[in-house]
Amino acid sequence: RGHCLAALESAWPGITASLRGGTAAPMLAEAKTDDVPLLFWTGASWGVGVAASGGDVAWLADLGAVEALFGRALELDEAYDRGLLHQAMIPLSAVGGPRGDAQAARHHRDRALELAGGQAAAAHVAYAEAVLLPQQDRAAFEAELRQALEVNIDSVPALRLANVLAQQRARFLLSSMDLLFLDSGEETLEEASDSAL
Numbered sequence: 001r002g003h004c005l006a007a008l009e010s011a012w013p014g015i016t017a018s019l020r021g022g023t024a025a026p027m028l029a030e031a032k033t034d035d036v037p038l039l040f041w042t043g044a045s046w047g048v049g050v051a052a053s054g055g056d057v058a059w060l061a062d063l064g065a066v067e068a069l070f071g072r073a074l075e076l077d078e079a080y081d082r083g084l085l086h087q088a089m090i091p092l093s094a095v096g097g098p099r100g101d102a103q104a105a106r107h108h109r110d111r112a113l114e115l116a117g118g119q120a121a122a123a124h125v126a127y128a129e130a131v132l133l134p135q136q137d138r139a140a141f142e143a144e145l146r147q148a149l150e151v152n153i154d155s156v157p158a159l160r161l162a163n164v165l166a167q168q169r170a171r172f173l174l175s176s177m178d179l180l181f182l183d184s185g186e187e188t189l190e191e192a193s194d195s196a197l
Contacts, residue, residue, distance in 0.1 A: 001049055004042035011035075019065035028072040036077045043069035044088060051091075067092060082159065083115030087123050094130035102131050119156045121166035124148035128173065138181045145170040 008015050018024035031039060047066045053059035070092065074085050086108040093104040105127060112123040128144040148170040153163040173180070 001042065001045035004038060004045055007038055008042060019068060020062060022064055024068055028068060031072055031076065033076050036073045036080050039069045039073040040080060040085060043073070047088065047092065063095065079115050083112035083120060086112035086115065087120060087126060090123065090126040091130040105131050116159065117156065119151050119159055119163070121148040121151040121163045121170065125166045125169050133180060136181055136183065138177065138183065142174065142177065145174050
């Protein structure tokens with residue numbers, strides 16, 4: 001994220017503070033299609049930082065910056081890297097679990113799959129974790145992950161690694177369903193973790 005922000009700063013001095021302050025729109029409006037990879041990777045690295053922060057308020061306050069970066073990149077080239085921007089928007093749209101915008105997350109999942117010719121296992125996994133798990137919709141969660149496993153990892157060579165990793169995640173989640181869903185009668189994953197400590 002630091003390297004990405006440094007690159008952004010070289011083009012638009014002060015943009016980091018503007019992104020954090022919600023006033024970066026005029027600067028981002030100057031971005032061109034060639035800037036989409038930088039916008040995406042800045043947003044992606046920042047978003048991963050938020051996700052890894054464990055709910056740290058300082059990081060959560062930066063979600064608006066991530067959304068602004070992805071939003072401008074989508075305006076410039078929504079098909080970037082076979083729908084990767086839409087895929088990244090799935091969890092961002094669903095922030096807040098059941099209170100998030102599940103309809104927007106579903107739109108981004110559908111568009112990501114369309115742009116990848118249906119061969120983006122990660123879109124299924126992201127939607128399952130970001131929307132269906134918080135909703136505690138076990139049947140839909142399982143069905144979504146099984147769709148991820150149906151993706152042919154050799155059909156799009158450029159997506160092979162991403163699909164392999166997504167399918168590994170899907171298998172793990174399927175094997176953990178009794179811990180993830182409250183209606184299973186088993187302890188939750190959090191409870192299992194606590195008891196292990």
